[in-house]
Amino acid sequence: MNIIVLMKQVPDTAEVRIDPVSNTLVREGVPSIINPFDENAIEEGIRLVEKHGGRCTVLTMGPPQAEEALRRALAMGADEAVHVCGREFAGADTWATSYTLAQAIRQLGEFDLIICGKQTFEGDTAQVGPGVAEQLGIAQATYAIEVQIEGRKMRVKRVLEDRYETLEVRLPALISVVKQINEPRHPRLKNVMAAKKKPITVWGVDDLDARPNLIGLAGSPTSVVRIFAPERHHKGEIIEGETPVVVDKLIEKLRQLEAV
């Protein structure tokens, strides 16, 4: 099994600071972590390789400090790490991110399965996984809570809002995983130390077969115009009770407001 895991490093804080000029996140001095859903994606990749053999490669597009997150993935047990890095890739929206990652995956060669997290704790769009699958023209199954592989067939149990759904998908394919799929392992100290010396492949804009007008800010059809914390409104009122009673009370309230 040749598995590629897409991993993003995100700020380890809810209190993100926004650069008012560039409208991008201030990363300097902010502790970073592997995006939590991507820890599950890495764990699932390692488990499938332990079960079926093969290799697990972790791929990220990110600033230089993302190397730290790649080394943690290697310490968890990933076999290889690839870092797409360079100012030309900065400011990418989900389209440009998907395109760049798809080009990097093409360059990595043959693969059987791509695993990504359900979404990041940063842009939070859940668009990159499906975007990469679309760029590569492969099948996708999102919100996976269970994965079984037999030969070239994969059974994926998905979590939907009100039920589960099981799909059968032909490999190669892409899945996005939810937190409940597994419990990520904590790397042992000796593996953390060993991972510090492991080689990481770094690809800059000259190493990647990607069209300059399709990467980074230049290649992004969407741009974040303004990021701001929404105003806090005064607390609303909770109307307790059985539905019919609640509805009556609500209508009464609305009438009173209308009369004001």
Ligand SMILES: Cc1cc2nc3c(=O)[nH]c(=O)nc-3n(C[C@H](O)[C@H](O)[C@H](O)COP(=O)(O)OP(=O)(O)OC[C@H]3O[C@@H](n4cnc5c(N)ncnc54)[C@H](O)[C@@H]3O)c2cc1C
């Ligand atoms: C506050 C904020 C709002 C934003 N809003 C938008 C928006 O509305 N539209 C838009 O197009 N862009 C937006 N962006 C930019 C967007 O965050 C980036 O494009 C980002 O690279 C990917 O989007 P995401 O974080 O939503 O990822 P998601 O689509 O939520 O990520 C899903 C999975 O894809 C993989 N993945 C995502 N990014 C990478 C990466 N760089 N390297 C490797 N794997 C990765 C991970 O496995 C991740 O779990 C926003 C950014 C911020 C900070």
